Amino acid sequence: MSIVKYFSRNLLKFFGLLLGLLFLNFFLFIFILYTDPLDSVVKNTPQNIYYNLKTEINDSSDFSIKSKNLLKANNTWAMVLQSNGEIFKSYNLPETLNKKYTLTDVVKFTRWYLDDYPVFSFIEDDKVLVLGFPRGSYDKFPSNYYNYFSFKYIFLGFIGIILIDLIAIFIMFFYSKKKLLNEITPITDSLRNLSENKSIELEERGNLLEIKEALNKTSEIIERNKIESERWIRGVSHDIRTPLTVILGTSQALNNKYDDDKFEIIEDNVLLIQDILSNLNLTYSLNLKDEVERETFYLDVLLRKVIVDIMNVYEGYSFKLNVGKDSYSYFGNKTLLERLFRNLILNSVKHNDKCDVEVTLNKLKTAFSITVEDNGSIDEKTVEKLQNKVAYDSDGFGILIAKKIVSIHGGKINFSYNNPGLKITIELPN
Structure with a gap:
């Protein structure tokens, strides 16, 4: 049923109810006026x-x-x-x-x-x-007696008519509200899902058919654009990686031959571009997902592995892992969480010449708490910027990826000033 027909039909029902109430009120009024209310009190006038x-x-x-x-x-x-x-x-x-x-x-x-x-x-x-x-039994007015019970009967009759009208209107309102909610709820849920980047599929039947068809068509267009965008990004990334590989190989060969630091700068920037492309692909891939594959693993073991890997590459930094004696078995995506922890710890290393990095894992009542804190040179304004970051900027994709990975796992992430340094707190529900 079209929108116009749907609302027209409901308006007709409303006017039909009003007309029915008018007829009912008329007959009740006649009944009250012509019914003798004094039969139980006065048999005769x-x-x-x-x-x-x-x-x-x-x-x-x-x-x-x-x-x-x-x-x-x-x-x-x-x-x-x-x-x-x-x-x-x-x-x-x-x-x-x-x-x-x-x-x-x-x-x-x-x-x-x-x-x-x-x-x-x-x-x-x-x-x-x-x-x-x-x-x-009778009330005296200026020149005549009027029966008290008659007045009382008529007054209560009018009150009864009003109550019947109110009850009828309430029933009609409740019925219409319930029916409208049954029609509107799937539509509002679909709009919410679309705003959360989820696909929808409404049954194209019943009332408000035009809205349902439009929402389904919108969802199809969004899904098609997602797929096309992902293919385009993957294609561009692949096309860029090919010449980058050639540049990296040539630079390494020239560096081996001439031993010039300038070739190392070229290599570092090529690796940086490759890392940006990798993050770009991961960011877009995560935006298309609401759920990921999960497995059971131990968070403390994963954190130790990440810290050891980073310690073997970066010298001059102090790393400390605080873990209690609880069981840290967790059901989640191990690959994504490893990427999360690695990015956050490397964030402290890459943006500070020398600093101490401390990672703490605690088991709360309903969640696991992971904190990554350093005593680096970051200022409060930059910390606030990280906390509120929702789009790509000159700082790259790292923070966006971290927030998305935590969100997919139903957790929370918070960035705060450590005075000095940065403190990142993550809560993952267990």
Whole structure:
């Protein structure tokens, strides 16, 4: 499905939900308005009760059993007042009420309340029927009574409608979010992999098809460019090595014949160029890899070998290896780590005329710690430059290669000032 269709369909779903909620709200509103909320409290309206008692108002006898049952069923009390304000007869009258009322009293409770009881008055000849309902069952406004339970019912009904709307919107939001995440997560993961120089392959089906196709095509182009670049670098390196070999051989022959130091300078620079080409190939090769072949070996044995090899070539330098009694068995790429240790130790040797180099190997709780430190002439600014180095510059590929080898093994490398000299700390997870 295309991007436009995908988002159009989701918008239609959203508007469909809103339309459905409008219809639901309408029907719930009608239901609330036309449902009698007083069935459990008041069975009849005051007007209906009056019509049922009308024939008994002027009758001197007590209310009939039928009338009493009606009043009882509606939780209502009743009294009939004479013109002189005295009670003619009553039923279930609260004890707190007076037994006689003035005209002023009648006007007051007709307009407001009688001892907080909502009352309704009905005139029949020279008598007044007063019907009293439970406190809190009706609310009195300026000119009329309004049933408290009706207001409460309608208010709670509206609250219920709002809650239903919120729940429906939340469910729709949660469902849409989950579905969108299912569609977006593979795409964001693929973008992250591309940024980390990894290849991707998304399934070209379902929603957001255009984005998936574009990402797959981008990945194919990147992979093709990687292969072509690697071939080009290898080809150029090979083409350069051939004349370099000729130059080196000729220079050595001339040096043997004429014994001139200038030929040694030529040889050193040829070897330097060959080393640069080797580092260039290794750097690009490592950039194409996220994982390497691994084997089990001992880090302390490897470090001893590297230090001994360097000691046999470089004189005038002091080398020291500090190793504890722990087992230093490690699962990694032995060739790359040997290159790493050799480069870092040689870095101290080549950039200082005379210095002491100390290598320490420790076993931590979850990692191996290797430090290479010297007391050379490097300054703090250069150390900071090494720490932040992420691209090739005049200092060559050595530091970049070291950082990449450590990264491939899931470790960390840190460059700090040793005051004087340089301290390099490596952590390789075990």
